[in-house]
Amino acid sequence: MNVINKDYQQLQEQIQLLSDKWNQQLQEDKLTDSEQVAAITKYPALSQLQLSVDLEQYHRFIEELLLLLGETQPSLESDIKALKKNMTTEVLGQWFPEAITVNQAFFETFAENHQIASWLPYFVAEHAIRPYLQKAASEIKEELRDVDVSGGCPACGEAPRLAIINKKGKKEVTCPRCLHAWEVKKIKCAHCGSEEPGKLEIIKVEKDDSAEVHVCHECNGYTKVIDVRKKIKKESIALIDIKSIHLDFIAQENGYGVSEHSDVN
Ligand SMILES: [Zn+2]
């Protein structure tokens, strides 16, 4: 079952290839400062850290993504041109922390001020930031291990709206932004932490025994749960998230919604 448009899915697959390449390029870098990491007391952790990021490189990532968007959507030509013109290293220095904290309003204002399609700056800023989030999250993995994580990704703050059933058969909430993952009890709400009997309801999906939606009567949150052991094709978390967008619709049609932002890009 798949309700998303074929072109959009293809674009997401191409973006995945780009981000695989970007991840490779960051492999050797160290983005976090050990002293700062040792001093973390608040979560999400990544917005508390001064990541050492090469803004020229972030710029290149965005340029590569814009090239791809331009090729696949020629109608964006003038938006892309306007964005490129206004995207200085100084501007990107402002973008970076705003993208980490998902300040969509900031990017919408930027788009408006420069007469660019309102979704475009945020879309590229977010996709190009993910390799950094993923690398930094992997560097602080140990520090995140024992954190009580009800409510959001302890690394980047993303709402816990996606989980997999992992090889051990455990429900593992996995963050599609930074790829940090943590196991939770099957009957526990990943949003509010409620374990009270009857609070978590499991919605099964017709003709697909690899997917469920766990909804919570306590906080109204939902988490898509995908049994990756039943999938023949192994896919990245980002693509699993995109391709299970019908589960978001099921949850939302039933009146459930994620607490903060519900970005499904
Ligand atoms: Zn995260």
Ligand SMILES: [Zn+2]
């Ligand atoms: Zn809940």
